[in-house]
Amino acid sequence: MQSFEATSTLKPALFAGRAKLLVGRHWPLILFCLALAFLVSGLFLALLGGWSTANVLLVSGILLVLSCLLVEIASKLRRKEFGLDLIAALAMATALWFGQYLAGAIVSVMYAGGHFLEFYAHRRAESGMTELLSRVPRSALRISDGEFIEVPIDAISPGDRLLIRRGDVVPVDGTVDGRTAVLDQSALTGEPLPARVLQGEVVLSGASNAGDAFDLIASKAAKDSTYAHVLRLVEQAKQSKAPMFRVADRMGLWFLGLTLLVAAAAVAASGDSVRLLAVLVVATPCPLILAVPVALVAGISKAARRGILIKGAAVLEALSKIDTIVFDKTGTLTIGQPTVSDVLGTDDPDALLRLAGSAELASAHPLGRAIVKEAQSRRLLLSKPVRAAEVAGEGVEAMVDGRRVLVGGPAFVRAKGIEPQMSVADASASALVCVDDRVFGAIRFEDPLRGDAVRAIEDLRTLGIKHISLASGDRLEVAKAIADRLGMDAVEADLSAADKVEIVLRTKALGSVMMVGDGVNDAPALAAADVGLAVARGNLAAAAEAADLVLLKSGLSGIVAALEVARRSRRIALQSVAVGIGLSTVAMAFAGAGLLPPVQGALIQEAIDIAVVLNALRALV
Structure with missing residues (x-):
C-alpha cells in the first residue's frame, strides 16, 4: 500500500515537472500562438458586435506579450544591451493607455512572431549537436579484482586500471601496462600516422585506440587530464571572445531615437496625444523584428540542406x-588517414604490394589497411595469409603463397633475425617488407591533401x-x-x-x-x-x-x-530592413501629421511586414 501511495504521489510531481520542461522548451511558439489566438478571437467577437468581450481578449493578448517583453528587456538591460524591444514595449503600453487595443494586439502578434523565428533558428542549430557531443568520453571500463565495471570518468582515480578497447577515446592521462598500444593522436598533436606507445610510456586523454585493447594505469583524475585542460582552454577562449550582436539590435537603437523624436515633435506641434500612439504603432520595428530573423533563419536552413x-x-x-x-x-x-605514397628498393612494386597486402589482410593496423587499400586500388590479386601473427604496433608475419612475408619497422625485422640494408631503412619509410628472410623493399606513407x-x-x-x-x-x-x-x-x-x-x-x-x-x-x-x-x-x-x-x-x-x-542572407536582410524602415519612416511622417490613425497605421505596418518578409524569404533559394 505504501508503494502504491508513493507512486501515486510521484506521478503528479513527475507530470508537473515534464509539463514545465515542455512549456519552457516551446514557450516562444506558445506565446505566439496565444497572442494570435487572442487577436483572431477578439476580431471575430468584434464583428459579431461583442466589443466589450473582444476588448478583454485583445487586452489579455497585449498584457501577456508585454509582460514577457518587459522581463526580456530587464534581462538585456542588466547585460547593458539596448535594442528594438523598447519600441515594441512602448507601442503596446501606449496602446493600452489610450484604449487602442486592436493596434496594440497587432503589434503584440508581430513581436511574438519575430521572437519565435529567432528562437527557432537557435533550436534548429542546437538540435544538430546531439549526435556530435555524444562522442565525448563519459565513462570507462575499470578493472577491479578481475571484474570489469563501467564507471563515470569523474569516478576514476590515479592508480585505477582501465581497459581501453579498440576505437575508444582515452578518458584520462595514464601509462600503458602490458602490450604495446597503437594510438591515433592526430586529434591532439596533428600527427596523422598512428603512434606506438610501449609499456610504461605516457598516454594522453583525447587520443583514440587504433589497435588492440590495452590496459591503462590512470595517472591523473579526469579533471586534471589533458582533455579537461583543453576544454578549460575552450571556456577561457569563449569568455574572452567578443559577443555577437544582431544587426537588428544595432539598428534598433538609432531607430528608437528617431521614433521618440518624431513622436515628441508631433505631440508638441499638435497638442494631440493620440498622435504619440499613431507614431509608435507605425514605427514598431517589425521589419527589424521579422525581416532579419526570417532572412537569417532562411540562410541557416539553406546551409543545413548543404550539410x-x-x-x-x-x-x-x-x-x-x-x-x-x-x-x-x-x-x-x-x-587525416595514412596512404601509400611510394614503394622503395624494388624494381617490381606491384609484386611487393601484393605480398605485403596479402599479409596485412590479417591486421587491423591503420598502416596495414593503407597497404591493402593501395594493393586493391591497383587491382592486385591478394592471397589469403596463413599462420598470420601480429605484434601490436610492430608488424605482421604470415605465409603468403608458400613464402614467409614480414611487414613492419626495422626493430620488428631485426627481432626476426633479418638485418635490413641501411639505405632502405633510412629512406623515410614507415614499413619494411621482407620475403623469405631478405628485405624485398620498403613502403612510404603520407597524409594526402x-x-x-x-x-x-x-x-x-x-x-x-x-x-x-x-x-x-x-x-x-x-x-x-x-x-x-x-x-x-x-x-x-x-x-x-x-x-x-x-x-x-x-x-x-x-x-x-x-x-x-x-x-x-x-x-x-x-x-x-x-x-x-x-x-x-x-x-x-x-x-x-x-x-x-x-x-x-x-x-x-x-x-x-x-x-x-x-553573405547573401545578410545582404537580403539588410535590403529588407532598409525598405521596411524607409516605408515606416514615411508612415511616421503621415502619423505625426495626423493623417494616419493608430489602427490604420497598424494595418499599414502589417502590409509593410508582409512585403519585407516575402523579400527576406529569398534567402532560402
Whole structure:
C-alpha cells in the first residue's frame, strides 16, 4: 500500500515537472500562438458586435506579450544591451493607455512572431549537436579484482586500471601496462600516422585506440587530464571572445531615437496625444523584428540542406564579415588517414604490394589497411595469409603463397633475425617488407591533401579572403610543404592547443578571423576566433562544442558555400530592413501629421511586414 501511495504521489510531481520542461522548451511558439489566438478571437467577437468581450481578449493578448517583453528587456538591460524591444514595449503600453487595443494586439502578434523565428533558428542549430557531443568520453571500463565495471570518468582515480578497447577515446592521462598500444593522436598533436606507445610510456586523454585493447594505469583524475585542460582552454577562449550582436539590435537603437523624436515633435506641434500612439504603432520595428530573423533563419536552413550546421543567426552575421582564415592541417586540409605514397628498393612494386597486402589482410593496423587499400586500388590479386601473427604496433608475419612475408619497422625485422640494408631503412619509410628472410623493399606513407583543398583555397581567394594561413601541430617541414602547395600567406607548426589560440588572437589584427579545424587541439582556437568552423571527422566532439558552425559532410567546398550563404542572407536582410524602415519612416511622417490613425497605421505596418518578409524569404533559394 505504501508503494502504491508513493507512486501515486510521484506521478503528479513527475507530470508537473515534464509539463514545465515542455512549456519552457516551446514557450516562444506558445506565446505566439496565444497572442494570435487572442487577436483572431477578439476580431471575430468584434464583428459579431461583442466589443466589450473582444476588448478583454485583445487586452489579455497585449498584457501577456508585454509582460514577457518587459522581463526580456530587464534581462538585456542588466547585460547593458539596448535594442528594438523598447519600441515594441512602448507601442503596446501606449496602446493600452489610450484604449487602442486592436493596434496594440497587432503589434503584440508581430513581436511574438519575430521572437519565435529567432528562437527557432537557435533550436534548429542546437538540435544538430546531439549526435556530435555524444562522442565525448563519459565513462570507462575499470578493472577491479578481475571484474570489469563501467564507471563515470569523474569516478576514476590515479592508480585505477582501465581497459581501453579498440576505437575508444582515452578518458584520462595514464601509462600503458602490458602490450604495446597503437594510438591515433592526430586529434591532439596533428600527427596523422598512428603512434606506438610501449609499456610504461605516457598516454594522453583525447587520443583514440587504433589497435588492440590495452590496459591503462590512470595517472591523473579526469579533471586534471589533458582533455579537461583543453576544454578549460575552450571556456577561457569563449569568455574572452567578443559577443555577437544582431544587426537588428544595432539598428534598433538609432531607430528608437528617431521614433521618440518624431513622436515628441508631433505631440508638441499638435497638442494631440493620440498622435504619440499613431507614431509608435507605425514605427514598431517589425521589419527589424521579422525581416532579419526570417532572412537569417532562411540562410541557416539553406546551409543545413548543404550539410552545414550554423549555431544561430548571430553566427551567420559574423560569418558574412570574415576576411581572414586560419587552417589546421591534419584532418582539415588533409584526409587525416595514412596512404601509400611510394614503394622503395624494388624494381617490381606491384609484386611487393601484393605480398605485403596479402599479409596485412590479417591486421587491423591503420598502416596495414593503407597497404591493402593501395594493393586493391591497383587491382592486385591478394592471397589469403596463413599462420598470420601480429605484434601490436610492430608488424605482421604470415605465409603468403608458400613464402614467409614480414611487414613492419626495422626493430620488428631485426627481432626476426633479418638485418635490413641501411639505405632502405633510412629512406623515410614507415614499413619494411621482407620475403623469405631478405628485405624485398620498403613502403612510404603520407597524409594526402583533400581532393578539393586546392580548389577551395582558390575559391576563397575569389570571394575576397585577404589572408589565409596554416597553424599545425605537425612538423614544420610537413606543414610548410602543404602551405607552399596551397599558396598560403603564412605557416606555423609544432603548435600546442594554447599556441593556436595565441596565433588566432594575433591574427585578429589583420581582420575578422575564422579558424577551421577538426581535432581536440583545435577546440580552444575555434572558440577564440570570431567564427570557429569544425570539419567533420571521427573525433569531433570537443571541436564541435567549441565551434560556431560544423561541416557535417566531408569536403572543404562547404566552407566556401557557408560564406556565400552568410553573405547573401545578410545582404537580403539588410535590403529588407532598409525598405521596411524607409516605408515606416514615411508612415511616421503621415502619423505625426495626423493623417494616419493608430489602427490604420497598424494595418499599414502589417502590409509593410508582409512585403519585407516575402523579400527576406529569398534567402532560402
